[in-house]
Amino acid sequence: MIGKSVKFFVLVAFFMTSYLHAAEWKYAMGEGISDPQGIYASKFKEYIESNSNHTIKIYPVGTLGEESDIMEQVQAGLLQFIGQSTGYMGGTIPEMDAFFVPYLMPTDPEQLDRFFKNSVAINDMFPKIFNKHGLELLAMFPEGEQAVTTMEVFRSPADLKGKKMRVMPGSPLLVETYKAFGASPAPMSWGDLIGALKTNMVDGQENPTVWIEAYGLDELTKVLTYMGHNHFTATAVANKRFYDKLSASDKQLVRDASAAALNHILQEAQNLDALGLGRIVRKNPDYKIVTLTEEERDVFRERASHVEKVFIKKAGKSGEAIINQMKADLKDAKK
Numbered sequence: 001m002i003g004k005s006v007k008f009f010v011l012v013a014f015f016m017t018s019y020l021h022a023a024e025w026k027y028a029m030g031e032g033i034s035d036p037q038g039i040y041a042s043k044f045k046e047y048i049e050s051n052s053n054h055t056i057k058i059y060p061v062g063t064l065g066e067e068s069d070i071m072e073q074v075q076a077g078l079l080q081f082i083g084q085s086t087g088y089m090g091g092t093i094p095e096m097d098a099f100f101v102p103y104l105m106p107t108d109p110e111q112l113d114r115f116f117k118n119s120v121a122i123n124d125m126f127p128k129i130f131n132k133h134g135l136e137l138l139a140m141f142p143e144g145e146q147a148v149t150t151m152e153v154f155r156s157p158a159d160l161k162g163k164k165m166r167v168m169p170g171s172p173l174l175v176e177t178y179k180a181f182g183a184s185p186a187p188m189s190w191g192d193l194i195g196a197l198k199t200n201m202v203d204g205q206e207n208p209t210v211w212i213e214a215y216g217l218d219e220l221t222k223v224l225t226y227m228g229h230n231h232f233t234a235t236a237v238a239n240k241r242f243y244d245k246l247s248a249s250d251k252q253l254v255r256d257a258s259a260a261a262l263n264h265i266l267q268e269a270q271n272l273d274a275l276g277l278g279r280i281v282r283k284n285p286d287y288k289i290v291t292l293t294e295e296e297r298d299v300f301r302e303r304a305s306h307v308e309k310v311f312i313k314k315a316g317k318s319g320e321a322i323i324n325q326m327k328a329d330l331k332d333a334k335k
């Protein structure tokens with residue numbers, strides 16, 4: 001009899017601990033569930049929930065505030081994870097503005113795939129920098145070439161003179177870049193952009209085509225221009241204190257879930273540019289698509305060539321090391 005009751009209590013204890021061990025982790029992001037950050041987060045959630053008793057509650061953009069709000073919340077430990085666009089991070093982590101040195105990031109999907117998979121800067125150097133800000137970097141991934149939407153065709157810096165161009169609000173380098181491009185940069189959160197376009201508070205903005213199409217920015221502007229100047233990068237981040245306190249098996253679980261989600265989104269990312277442009281052309285056949293020639297791009301490249309020095313001045317030695325490593329990694333990814 002005693003044997004049976006001991007067995008019963010052991011079983012109850014086992015289930016209680018595994019049940020007690022089950023946690024609900026909060027994951028907020030700067031995009032919707034069907035956008036690239038949502039694709040990553042859904043895969044991450046699927047992996048965590050199929051390989052543990054833990055659950056992930058995903059908060060899409062706007063449910064817990066803007067992108068800048070969720071960064072504060074994850075640093076405070078109110079959230080365990082966030083998906084964040086790099087354009088909101090330069091103010092918190094100066095080195096992150098490296099992603100906004102114009103004409104540094106490539107636009108070729110295969111080169112980007114190899115870069116994000118193998119980059120020493122991304123996989124070894126940035127994680128240490130994130131740790132200094134109480135964050136655990138889980139992944140970085142591409143969302144598509146930055147396409148510029150305006151009301152009129154532009155082909156030179158002179159054409160952009162006086163044009164108010166919205167830029168993401170967390171990147172001093174984006175301001176420098178659009179000044180160099182001849183425009184008047186207007187840092188603004190995503191939540192204010194649609195209204196600003198409708199009231200002509202801004203004349204244009206930049207985003208990948210999947211985002212432009214998903215949120216109808218092609219309905220609010222007249223021209224989409226490929227300048228070849230940048231690529232949209234996103235991150236997945238955990239609160240460091242939360243991550244450090246996890247058991248070894250839960251740390252491995254989070255790492256494996258991040259890897260599975262990264263592989264998935266990198267695969268999807270191969271087609272995001274074509275998918276977004278295809279949808280725009282089908283939905284809005286009169287929308288004007290312009291691709292600047294190499295000569296036209298060289299003029300913008302030359303005008304913005306000093307922006308890298310501005311970055312190194314702001315981000316210091318650590319910034320210089322990062323940008324040099326990114327260049328080496330991008331060269332390797334070209335092979």
Ligand code: 6CS
Pocket residue numbers: 030031067085143168189190206207208211232
């Ligand atoms: O332009 C923005 O602010 C938004 N664009 C994208 C592609 N993702 C989220 C971000 O907030």
